[in-house]
Amino acid sequence: MPQDRVEAVDRALSVLSAFNEDDLSLSLAEFSRRTGLYKSTILRLLGSLKAAGFVTLGPDGLYSLGPDLWRLGSYYRRRYLPSEVVMPVLERLRNLTKETASFYVRDGENRICLYRVNSERPMRHHLVQGARLPLEKGAAGRVLLAFGPEPPISSQEVRYLGHAISLGERESEIAAISVPVVDDDGQLLGALAVSGLVTRFSEVACETHLDHLRQEARSLTG
Amino acid sequence: MPQDRVEAVDRALSVLSAFNEDDLSLSLAEFSRRTGLYKSTILRLLGSLKAAGFVTLGPDGLYSLGPDLWRLGSYYRRRYLPSEVVMPVLERLRNLTKETASFYVRDGENRICLYRVNSERPMRHHLVQGARLPLEKGAAGRVLLAFGPEPPISSQEVRYLGHAISLGERESEIAAISVPVVDDDGQLLGALAVSGLVTRFSEVACETHLDHLRQEARSLTG
DNA sequence: TTAATCGTTCTGCTTGACAGAACAGTTATT
DNA sequence: AATAACTGTTCTGTCAAGCAGAACGATTAA
Numbered sequence A, B: 001m002p003q004d005r006v007e008a009v010d011r012a013l014s015v016l017s018a019f020n021e022d023d024l025s026l027s028l029a030e031f032s033r034r035t036g037l038y039k040s041t042i043l044r045l046l047g048s049l050k051a052a053g054f055v056t057l058g059p060d061g062l063y064s065l066g067p068d069l070w071r072l073g074s075y076y077r078r079r080y081l082p083s084e085v086v087m088p089v090l091e092r093l094r095n096l097t098k099e100t101a102s103f104y105v106r107d108g109e110n111r112i113c114l115y116r117v118n119s120e121r122p123m124r125h126h127l128v129q130g131a132r133l134p135l136e137k138g139a140a141g142r143v144l145l146a147f148g149p150e151p152p153i154s155s156q157e158v159r160y161l162g163h164a165i166s167l168g169e170r171e172s173e174i175a176a177i178s179v180p181v182v183d184d185d186g187q188l189l190g191a192l193a194v195s196g197l198v199t200r201f202s203e204v205a206c207e208t209h210l211d212h213l214r215q216e217a218r219s220l221t222g
Numbered sequence C: 001t002t003a004a005t006c007g008t009t010c011t012g013c014t015t016g017a018c019a020g021a022a023c024a025g026t027t028a029t030t
Numbered sequence D: 001a002a003t004a005a006c007t008g009t010t011c012t013g014t015c016a017a018g019c020a021g022a023a024c025g026a027t028t029a030a
Helices: A007-016 A028-035 A039-051 A067-078 A083-097 A139-147 A153-161 A203-221 B007-016 B028-035 B039-051 B067-078 B083-097 B139-147 B153-161 B203-221
Strands: A055-057 A063-065 A100-107 A110-117 A132-134 A164-167 A174-182 A188-197 B055-057 B063-065 B100-107 B110-117 B132-134 B164-167 B174-182 B188-197
Touching (some): A007 A028, A007 A039, A028 A039, A039 B007, A063 B067, A067 B067, A083 A110, A083 A188, A083 A203, A100 A139, A110 A139, A139 A153, A139 A174, A139 A188, A174 A203, A188 A203, B007 B028, B039 B055, B083 B110, B100 B139, B110 B139, B139 B153, B139 B174, B139 B188, B174 B203, B188 B203
Antiparallel strands (some): A100 A110, A110 A132, A164 A174, A174 A188, B100 B110
C-alpha cells in the first residue's frame, strides 16, 4: 500500500486536532464529543501524548497542549527565514504603512502565515500565525503561486509586475499587497504582504505601500 | 492500569523526537538509526504524521516537521502571556542591560524558556526557545519555585528579597538575575531573567539590572 | 563486479488496542 | 433529599491491526 498509515496514530493526532484557537483546554468528555472516539480510547491516547510532553493534564482535569509539542513546532519555522530576520522587517512595514504586515510561505497547495505584526489601528486585519489559506485567492497567495515552481499561465501578469494586489478577493473587506522574497539563487523564499481595510487602499496608498514592500523585500535577501 | 499508553503512538512520537535543533530534515534510514525501529514500521508511522501535516516529505526524500505541528505548538504559548506582550519587554531589557533577556514558565518539575531575546554581544548567553531546564538550579528556576505552589523552606530568602541571583549556579560561566511575574490575583505567571557572562555581573551591575527587571515585571501585569 | 547503501513492498503471527459495560464521584435538577 | 445526568476511570473478551523480518529493485561507492 502506498498510502499506509497507523490507525492509532491517526486517532491520537485527531485528538490533538480537537484543540483550536479558542479552546486551549479540553476535558476528556469534550474530546470524546469532538473526535467521536470512546473515552477509554482517548484516555489511553492521551496517556502517550502526556508521556511525550505533547499534552499536560491540569489539576482541574483539563488537558492542554504541552511544551514539547511547541518546541518541535518551533523547529518548523527555522527552515525558513528566522524570526530575528523577518520580524524587524515586518515591524518596519507596520510602522511605515500603519497596516498589518505578514510573511507567508508555501506549503503544497496552501500558504501559511509564518510571521505577522498586526496593525495597531482599531479597524485592522487581525491575522493569526499558522493560519492556512488558499493559494489561488489573495495577494500573497497569487505571488507564491506566480514565483513558485510550475506557475500557471494566469499568473503571467503577477510575474511581469513583480507584485500582486487584492481588493476584497478572499474576504470582501480586506485588501492586500504582496511582493515575493527571492533568494540569491532565484529560489522563492516567501511573500511579504501588507493588508488592511479595503477602503484605505486607494491608488496612491497602494503605490507607497508597494515602494515600502519592495525595499524591505530587497533588504531581506541582499 | 493507571499509566496506560498506546505503543503505536509512543513510537510515532519517538520518531518526531528524532528531530532536534541541528537536524531539521531526516531520512528514513536516519530515523531508523535514532529510534531503533524498523524502517517498515517508521514508514507507516510517518504516513500518519504526514497525513496530519505534522511532517512533510521533501522532493529529496527527507522528512521535515510540518506546519500543523507548529500551529498547534503555538497554541501552547497562548495560555501564558502572549508574544505581543512579552517580546517588547524582553527587547527593552536587552537594550537596557546589553545581556540576554528571557521569560520562563513552570512545567511540573522543570522550567521552560518561553521567550528570549539574545544579547548582541559577541560573548553572550545564547538561549534556545523551548529549552527545558531544572527548577532547583539557576535564578529563574529558583524564582519559579519560590513563588509557585508549595514553595520549599529553602526558598524563603528568595520570597523575601523578591528576586534571585545566580552566579555560575547551573553553568559555571553564566550569571543570571530573575524576578517573578505575578498576576493581579497573585498567581505566578512566569519569571523574567537577564543572563550573561558571570564576570560582567558585578555588584553594581546586578543592582541596575535588578531595577530594570523589577520595572519591566511590573509593566507586564498592570 | 561487488558491496553497501537507499526506500519500498509483502506476509504470517501475535500482541496490543478497541468497544462497551460497569464503576464511583460530582454537579444539577427536581 | 432524591433523582438524574454528568463526570473520569477501570476492567475484560474479542478481533484485527501493526509488527518483525525478509526480499525487493534502484542508487551510489569502492
